[in-house]
Amino acid sequence: RIYRASSIPGHVIVFLVAFVSGSVGLRIEEEYRPLVVSRVLDRIHGKRYGFVNYALELLVVKNFGSKTWDEIKKDAAVNMDGQFLVRQIYDDEITYNLIAAAVNRLNIPANDILELFGRMFFDFCQDSGYDKILQVLGATPRDFLQNLDALHDHLGTLYPGMRAPSFRCTERPEDGALVLHYYSDRPGLEYIVIGIVKTVAKKLHGTDVDMKILKTKNECDHVQFLITNTSGPGVVSNSMIVEHEMLSAEPKVSPTTFCRVFPFHIMFDRDLTIVQTGYTITRILPQVCSGSCKLTDILFAVRPHLELTFENILSHINTVYVLRTKKGAMRVASSEEYARGLYLSDVPLHDATRDLVLMSEQFEADYKLTRNLELLTDKLQQTYRELDGEKQKTDRWKL
Secondary structure, eight states: OEEEEEEEEETEEEEEEOOOOSSSSSEEESSOOHHHHHHHHHHHHTEEEHHHHHHHHHHHHHHHHHHHHHHHHHHHTOOOOOOOOSEEEEEEEEEHHHHHHHHHTTOOOOOHHHHHHHHHHHHHHHHIHHHHHHHHOOHHHHHHHHHHHHHHHHHHHTTTOOOOOOEEEEETTTTTOOOEEOOOOSOOOOOHHHHHHHHHHHHHHOOOOOEEEEETTSSSSSEEEEEEETTTSSSSOOOOOOOOOOOOOOSSHHHHHHHHHOTEEEOOOOOOOOEEEEEHHHOGGGGGSSSSSSHHHHEEEEEOOOOOHHHHHHHHHTTTTEEEESSOOOOOOGGGOOOOOGGGGGOOOOOOOHHHHHHHHHHHHHHHHHHHHHHHHHHHHHHHHHEEEHHHHHHHHHO
């Protein structure tokens, strides 16, 4: 489930919740998943889609030739014919071995290769059909990075089980400089982020930025980057719009109507005490009706990586939040028991979530078809190479 925060004057914050089921969007996650789900995720853990490996292959082939790439694969003990498939899942170890082999074969420092790969990876994403969505993520580097997690949520519907990194932006108190917080369970890839951010700032926002690592994972639980603008007065993007409170003293919408129109909203005060919820939230989380239930009693933040406090939420007011419920126990459950008691009738008529739910099956079918076509294309290319090899042997025999 995706939670979006919005502020209301009077020291109250409302979470408007977009509940999406199927393969579109995220589900409310329980602290202890059923064993069946855990087994599926265990098979994906430590693996990644071939998107990154294929981009690395294009980088080496474009700049150093296909022969060099074949030598790198041999050094990395990657015994496979043809190219990496974008929708095929590979072990993370393959990626690290390829990078290490490229460092030795090309005699280029690892950080330089990773940054070069980051620059190329942005171009690769644009050429892969993501150019339009990348252009609308944000008008500044800060806005782009703040909304990057939302793009990863979208890609999660196309690449099930994808373990994407998470990004969060803050300002350094002493000078207001932009600090990028990077969370990933794959260590050693920080310079890919540097290459991507520099390229995004240059090609999408027309500005040159410099990045350096402030803190590594050894110093805290994530990596922090300092981003400075080298072509202008800083990267900090404070809004130029001045907000004026023009609220009527008379409420135009009654709480009952509001709860009916927004059945998936959660309203809480500065102490994080829940003061109002939508009808559906009340039905599936009855403990919120106690009058003393706090947000942190039933939920904790999966993304962005921050402590759920009023000030933190207020400072990331336009960020998509992914929250996980603190309930459940480890048990074997049948597929029927996965239901959360949610129905299409719970989604308001004005909410586009209805269309997303109905389209989820079509997305899944399109994904399977695309993956099968990719596998077939790779098999045909491999057959063509084998046929060409046999033809060359025949020509040599005739001579």
